[in-house]
Amino acid sequence: MELKIYQVDAFTDHVFGGNPAAVVPLTTWLDNDTLQKIALENNLSETAFYIIDGERVLIRWFTPSIEVDLCGHATLATAHVLFEHEGFEGDNISFFSDRSGKLSVSKKGDGSLELDFPTDQLEKVDMTPTFTAPFQPVPVEAYKGKSDVILIFENERIIRTLHYDLHKISLIKARGVIVTAKGDEVDFVSRFFGPMVGVPEDPVTGSAHTSLTPLWAEKLNKEKLNALQVSHRGGVLECELKGDRVFISGKAITYLIGNIFL
Template sequence: MQLSLYQLDAFTDKVFGGNPAAVVPLTSWLSDETMQAIAAENNLAETAFYVPTEAGFHIRWFTPTVEVDLCGHATLASAYVLFSLENYAHDEINFDSRSGVLNVRKEGDWLVLNFPADSIHKQLLSPPALLEALGEISPVEILRGKTDFMAVLESEEQVRTLQPDIIVLSTLPARGVIITAPGDSVDFVSRFFAPQSGIAEDPVTGSAHTTLTPYWADKLGKTEMEALQVSARGGVLKTKLIGDRVEIAGQVKLYLRGTIEIG
């Protein structure tokens, strides 16, 4: 069996930036074991698989170790593949997923994700493992969303220089941990650590911005914001809060295209 494979860098306008994702278009689903094996072989933060449906496409995402409920950068990459490489003739795509219907539309060189906003609440008792992992840095506040913890720090510099204890972070009962602060040149910055999902640090995390956007919209009193994920590769995002939905815009660059040989 031969399958097409694309690798792309999402949330960036240049190759070797943003967050790399693999995309494998399918006509019908492979077994879960085979898709997980492909994702492990790719060894990227996420590999996305999609199949056509009557209403659009069904999409699934796998890290090297687990299937996840939501992934922004691999959805952005999948939309780029359809729009730019697989001759999809429309300007909008609906992806059915574990997190409901996700819409992606083209706006010039940018692609805009429309995701459900996360519901977040402040932690009255800070998780000891999170405080231990952050070391000498004391968060302004700690919140919990549907899948992740979020620690708010005082400054962009603290976020950039943070070196958390990944082993301790991996003991937290969550998909991962968002670290954020007000930005120096943008509205807010962030980093995302997910050792629980097989990813020590994710370069750019679209899904984390479903948590970040409503939080910073409330704090800053604005619904449209610019954000940076300040990992080593870095990523640029534009976000907008629309009721219980979040729009997350980014760019994508193609890195490679190839063929998978199975059996």
């Protein structure tokens, strides 16, 4: 069996920036073990697999160790592949995930792509030693969403220079830990750590912004926000809160096209 594979840098306009994702088109689902082995072999934070099913596109996302409920940058990468390489006609792609329901990606006039994702539901929780132990300095507020823990710090400088212990982060019961603060020149900055799902630090995490957008929209009293994920590679995201949906925009660029031989 031979499969096509793309590698796309998402939330950036240049290669070696943003967050790399693998995208594998399928005509029928392979068994879960094979999908997981492909993701492990790729050794990227996410590999997306998709099947065109009539007017919608079925999509699944795998880290090197598990299948996850939602991934923004790999969905953006998949849309880029469909628009730029796989002959998809039109300006809007309707995705469907068994784990996250209806999603969509649309072309924007500036060349970026806009994700339409469900808003995360957040709950403010008490600061516990489990949340403070991995970090120096320590966070000042804590929230829990559906999948992740969100920790707020005093300023952007702390996020950029944060000292952390990945083993202690892995003891937090969540898909990942988002650290965030108000930005100096943008509305907010963040980083994402997911050692519990095989991703020590994710360069740019679209799904995390389904949590960050409603959080900072309330704190800053605005619905449109500019965001930076300040990992080593970094990424730029434009976010907008509309009721129970979050719109997240960014660009993507193809790095690699190849073949998988099974």
